[in-house]
Amino acid sequence: MSRRQAKPDASETKDAFRPLAVIAGNGSLPLAVAEAAARTGRQVHMIGIRGETDPAMEHFPHAWVKWGEVGKLFATLEDRGCRDLVIIGGVRRPDLAKIRFDSGVIRNLPRLLRLGLGGDDTLLSTVVRFFEEKGYRVHGAGEVAPELLACEGSLGTEAPSPESLADIERGFAVVEALGRFDIGQAAVVAGGRVLAVEASEGTDAMLARCAVLRREQRSGVRSGVLVKAPKPGQEQRVDQPTIGPDTVRHCVEARLAGIAVAAGLVLVANRSETVAAADEQGLFLYGVRLHQSSA
């Protein structure tokens, strides 16, 4: 593709006029990113992973690849003239024994072998470098669709109490302390007590066990907060922490008072639905500028 396109609006960067490939994992976020990017007038191509991506992506120009079809992936990007990528949505760890590798894998084998080592963060950073060294530009979802990022302050009608603000501060400190171990984007704190810390189980699983703990402790009053932030040094372009309507539902089940996220760094999937669910349940959704809260 050509980078010498006309610039109809000086306030737009050149990026906004290049076709964008969205390499899409599971969940609703890939489609939300594609739709938000398309609303800015950008040409969007979806690349779905069989068994992961919502088939609803097919209303965009699209292609399907399977795990192991690395050659096909690059051929598709070439074919569509896409040098700009967003990699978004979750993936299950594939069963390596069942993958059929194409010739693109053989060519990239030394680099791909390194992908399996280290924590998630290392793996994702390696994926980004892999594309970058081949001349692709990898963008964060928030870059191409900033409307999806949590803003500062209350997102809905509820605001945190002073007690919740203290829990929020402690929660961000926990997440920060764990960052150097390449784990944890989330923790639950209630009344100053750290109820749970997320490692590799995911936020939903962590909230589910909080719900069990709160039932056992017979917690009547709703209190405590889910804190969610990127790990320090996290490859945010491909692994941005996200909340959505399910997060709200799980926080209600854990009898929490609200959710606090790092403003500008956490994606809100289905924002209108998420905020409506929180408002209906009396939960606060609160964005915090991290350099202020966890310093």
Place this chain on the structure above:
Amino acid sequence: MSRRQAKPDASETKDAFRPLAVIAGNGSLPLAVAEAAARTGRQVHMIGIRGETDPAMEHFPHAWVKWGEVGKLFATLEDRGCRDLVIIGGVRRPDLAKIRFDSGVIRNLPRLLRLGLGGDDTLLSTVVRFFEEKGYRVHGAGEVAPELLACEGSLGTEAPSPESLADIERGFAVVEALGRFDIGQAAVVAGGRVLAVEASEGTDAMLARCAVLRREQRSGVRSGVLVKAPKPGQEQRVDQPTIGPDTVRHCVEARLAGIAVAAGLVLVANRSETVAAADEQGLFLYGVRLHQSSA
């Protein structure tokens, strides 16, 4: 009681000849501590909490108290001439609404009200201070029954591989980083990746979710390690981390290669049974001097 007893053996401290009250929570450890202390020739009185303590304690001189019977507890200690205490075994958080408080509670109300605040650590430290300010000496289980503490190196026949030693080092670093938040005595690390971190759910619950994660990840080869250590600054006299046969069983279910504990700081309940179970399953049990490993 008199502190001027005869000293039949110069290598013994005076402590060893004072009667010892074991305030016993649930599990097998209170009885193990009582038996180990009794084997040193010490007079042991058990104080059980209804609904918590194993009734097998009744083969020692004993008394039962209920939650809220603070006055009865002190009357019993007075009656038996016990100024030396061990507080050992788990307790469920009692349902405050169902407790019937005796006059001992009323007298101690201002202090007791503070017990509910802060993390577990704060609560237990307050319990210790509460007894100490009344002139009691609170001992750690390891002090009166050192045979129950994990020693350095391999406890059974298996030894950790170099890969496991790397996981062990990372695990101790995680636990250390979390110590300042008054949470977590344990973490699970496999292949350098932190699978799980314990907050308030307990080690067994953490291992149960690791078992689920490992099944989902189709982990064939047994790898990874449970690391267990005291929190920095933890009130170790009343909240000493413990492993036992159940820990081994849960680690097998999580397909871990072994268990590493802080030598001299972690109790091994039912040691012979624990070591036999680990040997039978090919799991290592490994004690690490913390000033060496996590510095």
